[in-house]
Amino acid sequence: MVNREIVRRVLAPFAVDRRVLALAFARMADGVGNSFLIVVIPLYVASGVVGGVSFGLAESMIIGVILSLYGFLNSVFQPFTGRFSDRTGKRKAFILVGLGGLAVTNLAYVFAEAYLELVVIRGLQGVSVAFIVPTSIALVNELATTTDRGGNMGVYNTFRLVGFGAGPVAAGAVVNAGPYVLPVVDGVTVSGFDAAFYVAATTAVISYAMVTVLITDPEATQASAGDDLAIAVRDRTGSNLLDPVFTLGVATLFMATAIALFATIQPQINARLEQGATWFGLQFAAFVIAQVLLQTPIGRASDRYGRRPFIVVGMVLLIPTTLAQGFVTTSAAMFAARLAQGVAGAMVFAPSLALAGDLAGEGESGTKLSVLTMAFGFGIAFGPLTSGALVGYGFAVPFAFGAVLAVLGSVLVYTQVEETLDVASSAPSPGDD
Template identity: 85%
Template sequence: MSLSSRVAAAFAVDRRVLALAFARMADGVGNSFLIVVIPLYVVSDVVGGATFGLAEAMIIGIILSLFGFLNSICQPVTGRLSDRAGKRKLFILVGLGGLTVTNLAYVFAESYASLVLIRGLQGVSVAFIVPTSIALVNELATTRDRGGNMGVYNTFRLIGFGAGPVAAGAVVNAGPYALPVAGGATISGFDAAFYVAAVTAALSYLLVTVLITDPEATQASAGDDLAIAIRDPSGRNLLDPTFTLGVATLFMATGIALFATIQPQVNERLAQGATWFGLQFAAFVIAQILLQTPIGRACDRYGRRPFIVAGMVLLVPTTLVQGFVLTSETMFAARLLQGVAGAMVFAPSLALAGDLAGEGESGTKLSVLTMAFGFGIAIGPLTSGALVGYGFHVPFVFGAALAAAGFVLVYTQIEETLESPAAGPVPGTTND
């Protein structure tokens, strides 16, 4: 047995899923680098040009939000096209190639307009990666181990996403860097960060090229009728289950992203500094990293629906309480428990949607959830910014109401897809 197969067996996943997880971890580091670096770059002396009457803060908001909106809008299109082509690997490589080139392009960007253009192209590039990666994981898994595969994939992706911002500030602040091979030439901290992002994307491209292959079933059976239904075609419920999961995911993502843009208000209310806010912001990601895999495996044994329902229930108080806590420690605890709720919803939802996807339609079906999550992450900060002026608690009351609505939808419209919950996967098996 090869080393990659032994490592995959230890995680109880297909070795190609593990390879894809490591590849997404690598590009996640580079992509999340830019969340910290771009705002610093915009306000630096390097960037200039026409501002079109907009303040720098608004330009930063546009650049960051444009990525999310374009990424989410394009995902159903790229997911559907990859279903029709039956070539997941090709679409992933196109996206990673685009990320590599655009990360390098920042080195030469010196105007606000060029930053907007580059970040927009990055949003489109990532839209080639996300739905096709999830579809590939889905097709390499089976009903007995789909949740575990989704959990492992998401765990490593989140590790990369969480590590990037931690390192980004240090890379920028430690510049400029001397290049001993270039006769004493130096590069700025910003350029170094962009090079790091480009290298991680290129590394991800290399891993996918060498280690990933399309499943034979995808190559042979890409479907023609890939429309997403809103009404339940079986007639048992009012709404289609995949559409319902998408709406619940949108509500969940909006609620967890409310925290992102109100740092001044949070710090003032809790009489804390930026370090505490960073810990509170990271608490959600920490919970996701720790719990995605075990919850994914548990939902293979006990069923998808119980975890999704329980997660939506837990999301209501953990979102609401953030509007009323008065200490830094309790805010951290609330964010951590909110992360537990998110972990209970996300991997089981992907597994359930994957169970429902027919051959050749994983990209289309699962893009509903990934698109909804992306829209929620983009909408949440805008919502909290608009509502916090009416009172600190108002954004969180709104988020809790969305979570409650999501619970009602999931409880009434979603049915279990495992035929025999508690049977579970055979420990240590893979799909090689």
């Protein structure tokens, strides 16, 4: 018989509201399907299966437009969906609309035959995810309390990142192993690309089913939906110049831009370090690995010791770990720099969401937290564009630019964001484990 104490200790890091855990698993499933497409779409376009009017754009530019449109529309629509979900108080309904949209659009790729069709489908996916992200974060926030909000955010982000990290690894294998012969229908085969799209659609359906069965809106959400849901820039209390949630959004934008500089300049990185694609993949994954390992413990620690110290230290750590990537000369050193940058990111993201959640009044979680999720999305979109534009001036220039952003973010957080927890009452007693 399995020792119950062992089981309890294994599950202890994820001892959160069952609805938060269910939502985390659901986001992990749809994260697998979403990240599948990051690998599959470029291969699909390059395969020659699709064609049609290209508007004079090179194939690489078409791929860039298809991929970036998703992030742009996702980020643009998040404040609107977050605010509307606050007014209606129906988080679950918004999440289901988004997941339903993902399921349909993932399946639609099977029937796409032209570049423009891919652009439209990917754009609709961006809008669909805009229904999911701010409302999911808002729901996690409302299911948590001040004493466990950081841990809840950490668990949610950990599972989401596991799904996002696993998808690209599996996608290449699914595409390369095709075509597949259907055992139930003689003579019918499914290409590797179609199989990948079916997998992505299936993960969205699984997420939809999990949310339908396991998630319920907190009773207080609809009752407390507020009327004043504007996003403030100036601090309404007058104690600082900038609103703390807006400040955290700006810092998150800078952080996401800095960590996304790496993706676009793979050829330059591989040439400088005299390495192959395998090393680059490991270096790219190092950031995600650190996030997966540390989001939950750091989130829980911020529940005990305060949000602000972790955010400030994380932003400060982001400075050297970003700058170092422009000057390292070995593959192992780049891996270490990316891993350390992941540690910095983990120290910033979950505590920032928790602090913004602490400041969100009743019925305004979607509006407040969408500031951070929108900023992160824009940063992930701006980072690759920035590095692609700056690397021509020197290999270190994009990373120096990222380090400058991290300096500005550190100053903003240190001067404009106050602690939201009563650390003395949140600290563990001597008898705590």
